[in-house]
Amino acid sequence: MIAALRKLLSEKGEHHMERIWNLKLRREISGWLFVLPMLLFFIAFVVYPIISSFKGSLYSFDYAEYTYAGFDNYKQLLGDSLFWKAVWNTLVFVVYIVPSVTIVALLMAAIIHAYPKKMQTFFKAAFYVPGVTSVVSLAMVWEYMYNNQFGLANYLLKVLGMPPINFLGSGYAYSSLSLILITITIGSAIVVFSAALNGIPRDLYESASLDGATQVRSFFSITLPMLKPSILYVVVTSTIGAFQVFAIILLMTGGGPAYKTTTILMLIYREAFINMNFGLANAMGIMLCLLICLIAFLQFKLLKSDVEY
Template sequence: MRTLSWTGFKKEAIGWLFVLPMLVFFGLFVLYPILDSIRTSFYGFDFSHYYWAGLDNYRSLFADELFWKSMKNTLVFVAYLVPSITVISLLLSLFINNRSMRAQAFFKAVFYIPAVTSIVSITLVWGYMLNNQFGLANYLLRLLGHEGMINWLGVNWVYGSLSLILITINIGNPIVVFTASLNGIPGDLYESASLDGAKPMEKFFYITLPLLRPSLLYVIVTTTIASFQVFAIILLMTAGGPAFKTTTILMLIYQQAFVNMNFGMANAMGIILCLIICCIAFLQFKLFKSDIEY
């Protein structure tokens, strides 16, 4: 009995030793920062030292008009990006899936390149293209007979312009996920549907789309999280302007933490943002979860 117990202990110990490096990494770089962020969100800063503030940071945030404006701007980007990226990447994946394996690899690489390209380089290219004086976009419009120049980063066009940039950057990963899932759907299902007289749209809505629900859930959840964390492109392109129209919650967190050095307020905003994302992700899991296997 003691021998069996010792053998079981050794097996468990070996397993824990293999897991230990990841547990240490998770504890030091994930769990501890989260707990410390929650702790410091209850502290204030008066330009000389930190002090216990209780819920004052949260009260100040809920009374701050700029905080609510930044939250609205963030939700606008989420509303623009999540449906657009999901639908466009799915349509492109359906197009790519009908090509040869070599062509599929080519298209996936082309669409994935922006995801691994330097954000600064992408910003410089788009900045020249959208420049209202000598940009390529206005030049093409003039060739088509449009008079005048459009300020693509002005109040009326800034959401659409930035969303277009963000879509081109973030569309690669969903395309890879969708094409992999489409390749995994058994062809027998489509053959059986064809024998029963099903049309292409019926095959899509009754076979393809239901079997893609796990992939759809992944793409929607990850795209939602990424949309809530939009930061670098906006900082480099508009710096939150014009008139705070593109100031997102993550930009406010950056300003409070690294400009004002008020980490307590920044962490309070981070906790609120985290709770919002968790609630939305929970609802998405409820709506799109599926037990389908194929």
């Protein structure tokens, strides 16, 4: 009798465990089915192009056929002074753009947050417009503003009694182009920070006020710690965008003067579509991808403390 009872309990236990495992399996399958469309999109438009680009970087194109070249394209890049100049120029744009976008967007979001909801919507839309406007249209407007003879910027300098400036010349090219790129990318950062600010519980500020904390102290003790995930997101995405600057520079300076504003993407464009050297262009693309991954990895390491995803 006892043996039969033990056998019955064992069978029930096994049946119960089997039901639990089947339920877990169904949940996992359901989860994978939900992410499958995006996973296929990611494989088709991110993973496969990277693998294909790496494969293409191992070949040399001579207008007739591809010939296997091994790592010769990478060796050529390592000894190419123009490539390293383009890397330096790209890093300069990253240094100009990323801190400016992060700090200014955070301050503007904090200012906008004090207004009523309708006013917040208006200002967020106003800052976001340049990000969705045609790059060609923006380049034409800014080229007019920077014009040496009749540009609006030099007209204002003349009114103030200051000499005209060649904004796209060698001395001001970085800052002038960076200003354009900042105005284009800052809108999305403001929207992200505004949403994060709206998600911070008001009870925290009320408790801090009761304890005698000033607005500045509350900003550094409450707001900044609560915004760490958003700050990390903005820093990483703006860094990736800064590494990929291309259209504005191509339209306004063409990489000049004297390759001073030539970026890695400018060289990739030139090698691929002008010199028809697709192997070298693919090698540049892989080097750019590795550089972006390295910088993003360092940013996650430096800014990930107390960040919840």
